[in-house]
Amino acid sequence: MSLSNNSIERICKIFGYLDTLDKQGTKFASSLDLAKAIGATSYTVRKDISLLNIIGYTRKGYDVKTLKEELGQKLCLNKKRNACIVGLGRLGSALLDYEKFQEDGFDVVAGFDSNINKLERIRTDIDVYPVSRINEIIIRKHIELGIIAVPSEYAQNIADTLIKAGVTGILNFSYVKINLPKNIINVNLDFTNSLRFIAAKLSGNTTNK
Amino acid sequence: MSLSNNSIERICKIFGYLDTLDKQGTKFASSLDLAKAIGATSYTVRKDISLLNIIGYTRKGYDVKTLKEELGQKLCLNKKRNACIVGLGRLGSALLDYEKFQEDGFDVVAGFDSNINKLERIRTDIDVYPVSRINEIIIRKHIELGIIAVPSEYAQNIADTLIKAGVTGILNFSYVKINLPKNIINVNLDFTNSLRFIAAKLSGNTTNK
DNA sequence: CTCTGTGAATGCTTTCACAGCG
């Protein structure tokens, strides 16, 4: 089985949307419904799904519950995973309390910051530690995912520490690209770059693709 | 001139990296340097840049200051733009104080929330208003960009309000796709989906592309 | 040499078009 990044991203979005549909009590969804919800075409959705050898029902579309279960299984999204957040500034502490992570099976089980005073002041149900304890805690709590919300100049260093401790996936909110061994999966979310992208497209000298 | 989204995104990243290089005092950067910094190949970087009819110097690479200026000009990234944030919960208020936006020419000039008590409690230099005043303030302050950080169920409604008031670009932090007229540029940043993507790739049944 | 600039070739992804099914 072998999916492109684009396919994976679409399927992840579909998975999230199926959850919404399920909570609403919707039973079936056609490829077109799904496509609209994630911003794709129905062809692409059908192809993505069929690449996973999942089949739908003619005339009705896909069974919401079943499809969600199957997508989750094929992409290992049903399994819970432990995560930690490094850097508990404004953004990091907002992320600590971002309930959607937990709802979706990502358990944030630790927060880290280098500022001891900050650790004492923070009010959250999640355990917080100084960065010096990253290695110990990651191993003890079986943390697989690291969320980096430290100032950009420290991001690479933190990433190295996380990986040495055994983290295999990194979500990086700093605006620098971090260099990683290629078995580590990583996504960069650079807010400023997203605004730049919007600004650039607004300026108009672009295709619509 | 006509660039694909991928090209625009890469160029935006290059633009950001050139700023870092410039502050460091670096004078020249080769296509390979830039490529490494943004996670691309040198071919792609050269092609992207040449699509904009910008030329470098043989044997030295690109002049950092000049290239930044030219990219900024072609993509209209030098012009300042006003932005607002709707939804001042944990995330929204963190974004209000995200200095990188201002540094990069995105002036956050207003925050909105539906909860009047919250507006009174918030401590920030930026003016905050009830959502009922969105239309008035957007017009008065010439706001072009809207950053949506409200709970997902309100996102579509807020987006419609913003657009009616004249906003042309939207950065959406909620996890629903919002439907927009196609002259509106919009980017979705769904944190949970990024974690899902990482989890899916960790599970391994994917290409490396 | 070492780097850029770029047509040509390659390799992906998406789209199309239509058979199949209830």
Add this chain to the structure above:
DNA sequence: CGCTGTGAAAGCATTCACAGAG
């Protein structure tokens, strides 16, 4: 009918390979 499933075609983006320039 209204939907899925899928080979074939089209459309893009990336990579290659090499000329050009100092």
